[in-house]
Amino acid sequence: MSHRFNELCAWDRDHLLHPGTHIGAHARGELQTRVISGGKGVYITDKSGRTSLDAFAGLFCVNVGYGRQKIAEAIAKQANELPYYHAYDGHGTEAPITLSRMIIDRAPKGMSRVFFGLSGSDANETNIKLIWYYNNVLGRPEKKKIISRWRAYHGSTVMTGSLTGLELYHNAFDLPRTPILHTEAPYYFRRADATMSEEQFVQACVDKLEAMIVAEAPDTVAAFIGEPIQGAGGIIPPPTGYWAKVQSVLKKYDILLIADEVVSGFGRLGRMFGSDHYDIRPDLITISKGLTSAYAPLSGVIISDKVWQVLVKGSDQLGSIGHGWTCSAHPICAAAAIANLELIDEMDLITNARNIGAYLQSALTEALGDHGNVGEVRGDGLMAAVEFVEDRDNRILFDTSKKVGEQVAAALLERGVIGRALPQGDILGFAPPLCLTKHEADIIVESTVDAVNAVFATF
Template sequence: MLTNDLLAAWDREAFFHPSTHLAQHARGETPSRIIRTAQGCEIEDRDGTRFLDAFAGLYCVNVGYGRQEIAEAIAAQARELAYYHAYVGHGSEASITLAKMILDRAPAGMSKVYFGLSGSDANETNVKLIWYMNNILGRPEKKKIVSRWRGYHGSGLMTGSLTGLDLFHRKFDLPFAQVLHTEAPYYFRRADPDMSEEDFSAFCAAELEALILREGPDTVAAFIAEPALGTGGLVPPPQGYWATIQAVLAKYDVLLIADEVVTGFGRLGAMWGSEFYGMRPDIITIAKGLTSAYAPLSGSIVSERIWSALERGTDENGAIGHGWTYSAHPVAAAAGVANLRLLDELDLIANVRRVGPVLLGALRSALGGHPNVGEVRGVGLLCAVEFVEDRAARRLFDPARKVGPAIAAAMLRRGVIARAMPQGDIIGFAPPFCLTEDEAERIARVAAEAVAETLGSGVSSA
């Protein structure tokens, strides 16, 4: 216990935690959770307490914890070649192999993969490449990037600007002027309750078109979006959304960046959210599921159209002035190769298609009739329950009540990790792809118990 107590003290004295209430943590008002080991869908803390991780870390440990195949690939690569840079044409067997494996799985029309470390830096890369492209094509004014409210694209300067959540803007002097935001495809929170899903999709497209016209089509370079909203609420798009949005983009020659950091590599039950929803992206952002978070790695998959402009740019101007020290890091690439092989060998995307509906159905059965449940939604292994004070009016709780965090905390006490999502009382679920049907039923059962503790049972037939 002395070692554990010392670790907890060091944690508060030395460790700057991301996305944390810093003052409360430093004062010891919030728990210091030190994770020791993990296996399958479960993690274990330093005291031996086990939790079913229904959020796969940060929706990233897709193949599950404790996969020795990936650990061994990392170790073997570190022994053979721990590092060499990728500048000026250098590569490693792992990085070249992984790029080939990604392109073999990518949607039609994609050309090359640029590797980074996180989804945030990948989206920074995407914006730089689009700006570079439009300069090469003689369109220096076409630089604005349209994102969506509630979208999440990172927490850097440009990527924090792209993110459409207040927490990532407040007191950081963001968003930048080159970033614009448009309507989120969040049907449950539509202003007009009489709108059908198709009507709401048309409304979103009309809002986007009006924004492009106000700014001037010659100034708008790209639209960035997750196939299904992630951190902004785990929201699948309404019917017809992507068809109507892409018609607007095509009309004004606005590129599409599909941010597949969450949805890529099987989260929705298909290899790509883009293919699942019929999107035709010019760039695809990848990270989390690329290595299942066994090592930090991200990527930007660029289309043939963009690659052609980049080649022209270097013919005219010399080597492209963009790169990270750790781009295509051999150890991380080796983790990616082993991870994608496991994804195929274990047929884990098929398990997403099989168990995802079980989880969503169990959540709807357990909570769909509760008077404070506004919506139970999901696709693949991406699910959410949204809580409201008044169901009929869709009136939200006062944020000061922190209903979502209270429910997540009640679930944690029962041994299941769910995530309280920002800007609303929303509990999110995104478990590893190896989730069993029994584990899915357990998640729903514990969620119902936590809701009953926090809000009372109040359950009528679903």
Template sequence: MHAYDDLAAMDRATVLHPFTNLKDHRSGSGPAPTFVTGGQGIRIKDAQGNSYIDAFAGLYCVNIGYGRSEVAEAIAEQARQLAYYHSYAAHSTEALAVLSKRLVDMAPGRASKVFYGLSGSDGNETQAKLVWYYNNLLGRPRKKKIISRERGYHGCSVISGSMTGMSFYHDYMDLPFPGILHAGMPHYYWGAAPGESEEDFSSRLARELEEMILREDPDTIGGFIAEPVLGTGGIVPPPAGYWDKIQPVLKRYDILLIADEVICGFGRTGAAFGCDLYGIEPDLVTVAKGLTSGYAPLSAVIVGEKVYQVIEEAADRVGAFSHGYTYSGHPISVAAANAVLDIVEREDLAGNARAVGAYFQQGLQQRFAQMEFVGQVRGVGMMGALEFVADRATKKRFDSAASIGGKVSAAARRRGLIARAMPHGDILGFSPPLVTTRAEIDEILDIAYEAVREVFDTMPA
């Protein structure tokens, strides 16, 4: 075993960490590396003996909690039997066929087939190619643009990163690519006009979407991609009536609806999928994270019947479906997914997220809604956020240099709680594992309250 200081030096010298100030990390002036050594339930441990409640489930993904030996055993058994084979040219495994049927049976919309990758980013990259392929096969070569939304998050690769509607994912990276558009964000707190109801706000967003489509020419718009609930954009549930008003616009102009269920899927909202909760009828669905609870990398693109029929009918004319990855349908990842879905179904984790999630939402409101610097408390199921503002009455923001969200997150971490400082504002986000109990919710809320109080009680008058 290497000593911690030796590991830290090794890490600083060799690892290119995502979303990290690389100069600070290399020099040692930034936060010390955290070496995570284990986890059980909703807690993780580090190499220095610290224990943390992970109230963000890794990155929204460890729905079943840490340390589930049945998943480890399924992975090990698959590795012993067959660690790898590709799924090109109709090669398969029993576990892959079983998982695909499960996903088709449980998915929202009229699901038909499943394509596999390793991350939500590559899943949404595949979705873009499907939109383009589908319209080419139909003889509509101009119908290619894809509309995302401001503050939507869809990944970090080239096209998925372009779909992501947050500028810091684009800066200095030559993104977004042409052909990716961004409609208005469905964030009532920041986006509504004075006196505008949620329903009226949703109606306006639908009108603005239609105006964008008409301005661009409907014959050039192929797809619309959206999360049922904005995730990294601030954990923002949709305003009342939003999806009921958006979907008719898409149908009017024959625009494919891609539901990005990477965060919401498999129970996080309290329903099996966010689409189920909000009455969304997608043509294409992207899932990842909760599919394996992060125990192995896997994403799935669930292709609806409408899209699949066009692809199949064109096969005699165009030949094979020329898209795939070396690790599409990787046996070990697929084995992990089946074991995870067994737990999700057996323990009714969507039901737990619904019941304990309601307790969580109530606790957030009771603890924080009336605090002086809390502008909004929001969430759904096992997702929640606190947004901090300098003045509640005017919604005046804090100076960005103050990094209030970061300070609250750091104060929580010192107390053994991982809650995320969200981008695009002073926001503290929560997304705990779906196995979290009411007693553990109380612990999360207690520590978060202490952290918020510490930051605001020590602010200069």
């Protein structure tokens, strides 16, 4: 190891607080620092010279892959021409104006405007405020509760961390806060009653949702938020018929629908948006990650015409809307997004995600679907998960102290592939860049099988 590498590791331990990290273990040096220094295609390289196939695209986000010069050049060009100007009071710059048109052209039908932020968390904060504003303008001040789902991930601020339905994001943070509620995740593998058919399970989920709305009083429930396919909570595709039935209930009680497409947007499911993939017609759509492939921080809320008309009415009554960020519609980030969306089209990555995603899913199922400690192989598009269990026939989970999912992820990394151990279960997740090839999919599968066999040989 070079002196520079050792110096960076020391500075990292002494000065940097990492997100989603066991901070004590990191500060004490028990958790090894990995300093990433480069990337190309689906591979990343660290300062020690080790190369890994990134089968999680960073954090579900590097859709076009690493090292795309077109995006780097767009960022540099914009930085040289105009690095920043704000978007307040009707000011604009060319890149975000152009990008907003590109997004609406690609969005599901009925969408009208885009508000830009910098992260999925701040976009969902925007959603909450817009929903409350919307109902106040309509003279419904009690209609403010928002229903999320357990195992959902919608951010980690005070309010979006409340929307998130994972214990890790609530522990010792005094979350969730009102007026956020949680209903059951559409997680068929973990259904309490093993005798339930998928259709029966869907109906049970929807019945619980409707019962919650009725118990809370429909005139107090403003919105329902859901990822088209649950991501960080386990890569859980919705059971057949789930979204159609959920939307029927929401329509019955005049409840807005937020589709959180931070993960599923811009091609990951083999369609531009997960909403179109699952026939969801949202009132608001949350976007980030794949919008720029994380080459620059950018998020957005896509606003339906239905909601937009009420926002206009509110502004006519109240004046300028009191919401925004210093870096809303940042021109450098928007320039990155324009180049990224052009690359998605030029490289035909949505078709590739659909085709290679189906191949990866099939190959993982064939290789591990009958393994005695694999409860389920699931996924959609270029998202896949393998869930490990102690007893396959009876769906008995491992004791959490064994950290089986983390062990498999570590063994996989030793074999040069990055998968991600997902929370609240022994679940290994995959969400590689959309440029993944069949050969690279084979590497993921072969390495995963080797890792699984190595870990379970010790049990």
